[in-house]
Amino acid sequence: MRSIIITLSVLLFIPFAGITQTTDEDAFAIREIYDVALSEGQCYKTLEYLTTQVGSRLSGSPGAAAAVDYGQQTFEAMGFDSVWLQPCMVPHWERGEKEIVKIVASQTIGTQALNAVALGGSGSSGKTGMAAEVIEVRSLDELKAMSPVQVKGKIVFYNRPMDPLQVSTFAAYGGAVDQRVFGPQTAMEYGAIATLVRSMTTKLDDVPHSGVTIFEDKGKTIPAVAISTKDAELLSALLEKEKVRVYVRTTSHWMPDKLSYNVVGEIKGSTHPDEIILVGGHLDSWDLNQGAHDDGAGCVQALEVIHIFKMLKKRPNRTLRCVWFMNEENGQAGAKEYANWSNGLGEKHIAAIESDRGGFTPRGFTTEADESVYKIHFKKAKGWEPLLSPYGLTIKTGGSGADVTRLKPQKGLLFGLAPDSQRYFDYHHAANDTFDKVNKRELELGAAAMTSLVYLLDKYGM
C-alpha cells in the first residue's frame, strides 16, 4: 500500500512528462530549505552589518574597499572550499560637495531650493555654479527636434514620468530611464550648459534619485542632476506661466580609475565539478545611501544559498560559486572581468542567478539564455514550477541581471530573482535605501527561493 501511495504522489510531481521527473523528495527538500531560511537564516544580520556598519560603497570609494574586505572575511567564515578576490579596475566618480539647485527670482514664487542630487557621472559646475533659463522636454526625441540655437546656453529639463499604468515598475523604469542615462550627453551636444532630470520613481515625493548618466568622454561633461518628482511637477507648472531660471552647483568630478575586486567563493561539486552554478548580487552601491535593497539584499541572499546548503549539510553535485560583483552601478567592470576570465577559461556555467531587484517578497524568476538553447532550457526550468508555486513563485521570460548576462556564451540558463516590484523605486538610488526598509521575512523568502532553484539545478543539471 505504501509503495502505491508513493508512486501516486511521485506521479503528481511530473509536470511535463519526460522533461523532469521531480519527486516528493524534492518537495520535502524545498520545504526543508524554507524552514532553515525562515528559522535559522543569517542574511538579515549580514545585511544589517553591510548596510549600517560598512555603509555606502560606490566604486572607488573607501566604503567599497571596506565592503570588499568585509566580503572576504564573511566568505571565509562561511566554509567555502576556496575564496578569492578577483581584481578589476573600476571608474571612480565623486559627488563632491552637497549639490545646490534652486529656482531663482521667479515672478511667482521667488527663489526656491529644489531637492536635487547629481547623477553619477555628472560634471562639475565649478565652485560658483551656473544659472540659466530652463527648457522642458519629455523625451530625447523632443530635444533632438529642436535646433541647437534654441538649446544653446540653456538648462535642459527632462520630465517624462515613469508610466504609472505599467504594473511592473521595472517596465515603467525601462520606459523612462533613457532620459537619465543618455539625456545629459545629448543636451550637451545641443549646447545646453546643464541638465535636470525628473527622478526615476513611481512616487510623488521630495526624494531625489541618483543613478548613472553616460558622457561619451569623461573630460567633456556638464552638470547633470536629478530633482525630486514633486519639484519636477512644481518646475513644470511654473514653466507654463513664465520663463524660469535655475541655479545649479555641483562639484562632481572624475578621479583616476582604481583597483577593486569581485569577491568570489566556491564549493567544488562532488560529481560534476566542471558544471558551475553561480549565485550573485553586486557589492557596490551609490554613495548617498546604505545600498540596502540595491543591492545589499542581493548579496546577502546569494551568500545565504551557501549558508543553507551548509546548514543542511548538503554537498553539491555541481560547483556552487557565490560572487559579490563590484561596480554594477557605473561601469560593470566586475561583471566584465568575471565573464572575460570565465569565458576565456572555457568554463561552463550551467546556470547563474542574480538578485538585484530589491529584497521584497519573491514572485519567481525571470530567465534568458543564448537563443540556441533557450527553449529547451526554459522548458526544463518551467517544469519545476509545480514545486515552486506553493511558495508563490513562477518561472518566466524576461532577462537575468546585469552582472551575469555576459555568461550567455556558455549556454547555460540565466535567472534573475523577481520580487514584488511596487516599492523598489521608492528607494532606488536614493538616500532612503536603508536597512530599515527591508523586511526580514521578505528577504529570507527570496534567499529560500534562490536556494530551492539551486537545489533543483544542482540535482538535475541544465
Add this chain to the structure above:
Amino acid sequence: MRSIIITLSVLLFIPFAGITQTTDEDAFAIREIYDVALSEGQCYKTLEYLTTQVGSRLSGSPGAAAAVDYGQQTFEAMGFDSVWLQPCMVPHWERGEKEIVKIVASQTIGTQALNAVALGGSGSSGKTGMAAEVIEVRSLDELKAMSPVQVKGKIVFYNRPMDPLQVSTFAAYGGAVDQRVFGPQTAMEYGAIATLVRSMTTKLDDVPHSGVTIFEDKGKTIPAVAISTKDAELLSALLEKEKVRVYVRTTSHWMPDKLSYNVVGEIKGSTHPDEIILVGGHLDSWDLNQGAHDDGAGCVQALEVIHIFKMLKKRPNRTLRCVWFMNEENGQAGAKEYANWSNGLGEKHIAAIESDRGGFTPRGFTTEADESVYKIHFKKAKGWEPLLSPYGLTIKTGGSGADVTRLKPQKGLLFGLAPDSQRYFDYHHAANDTFDKVNKRELELGAAAMTSLVYLLDKYGM
C-alpha cells in the same frame, strides 16, 4: 482575416471550455480598470483623510462616530443611487489610562518596564495595579494540565510565538491567536489574577500588539495585556533563571453598548437588480492607531470599485453594494446586523468581496461558499484566472472575510482579497498601523483587482 484573428484570440480566452466564454473585450476592460485605478485613483487620498484626519475609530468611540459621518458624506459624494446608515448596537470598551507593566525587583535586572498594551476586552487592575509571580506557558492545554493551586494568585504568561515557518503569516496567526482570544478567560478560571500574552507578530521588536480577548461575562474579567515580542523573550529568559514578579496596571473597562452604524451605498443593477454584488471592509479600528492597513485600506478599496465604475461610466447589470462595516474588531455587530437584515429579506448576494488583510500588493482572492454550491461556483471563478493572472492574481480556496461570511446562506460566492501577507503582522493592531505604512500603488492595485473581479461577476453572474 480579421475575423479569424478575433476568433483565435477569443478562443485563447476560453480557459475551461463551456464554463465561461470570456473574451478579448474582458481583457481590454480589465486593462482599462487598471489604467484608471493607477492614474486617476482616489483611494489613497481617501485613506489619508480617514486615517490622519478621522484617526482611530474603535466601536463606541467618538472616532467611530466621526468615521460614520465621514463615510456617509464620502458615499454621498460618490454618486450612489442610494446611501444609508444601518443602525447596530456595538460593544464599547475603553482602554483607560496608559498601561504600566513592569518586571519588579528581579535579582538579575532589577525593575524594568515592559512594552505593553491592554487587549480589547481586558479588565481593570484597579488604580493601584497588582503584582504577582509569573508562570509561563506555551499553550492553553499546558495551562489546563496544571492544577488550579499552581495557578491561583499568579499572572499567566502565554508565550507561544507565531510559527515563522509558515509562508502565509495568516496561517501563523491562526496557529497562535487562541492564546490571546481565549487565554485570559481560561487563566482566570484557573485562578490567575492577570494575563500577559506575547504579541501576535512575526517581528522581533518593541511594539506591543492589541486585539480582542473574550471574557464570557463582561462583569467578570482580569487584566489581560500584550507585551512586545522582545519583552516576551526577555521575560522568558529571566524565568529560566529566577522567579519573576510582574506589576500590571490597566484601567480598561466596559461601558454600556452604544448605537453605531454600517455605512451602505448602492447602485441598482440595470438588468438583474435582484442579484447583489457586495464589496466591503470594516470601518472600525483599534483605538491606539490610525487603522491604516486594518482596515482603512479595505474600506477605501471597496469604495474605489464604485469610483472606477463611475469613471468608466459603466452602469452595472447587477446591483453593486458597498458596505463599510462597523465593529469587526470586537463583536462584529455590524456584520451580524447586515446579514440578519439581508437574509431576512430573502436577498440574493451572488457574491461578496471583503478586503481586510492589509493594503499590500494583491496576490489574488480566496473563496468560500455554502457547500452545496461551492464546487460549481469555484470552477466558474477559477475559469476567470487567465484574465487575472497577468496582474499576478490567482483564485484559491481559503475563506472570505469576517464581515461577509454570514451571507453564506444566500449561496453566492464569497471572496477575500488576498494581498502579500509578509508585512501585515508588523503593524496589525499596533500603534504603528499608520498611513505612511501604506504604499499608494499597492493599495491601488488591490482596488483594481477587486474591480476587475466585480466586472466579471457583474457581466457573467454567479
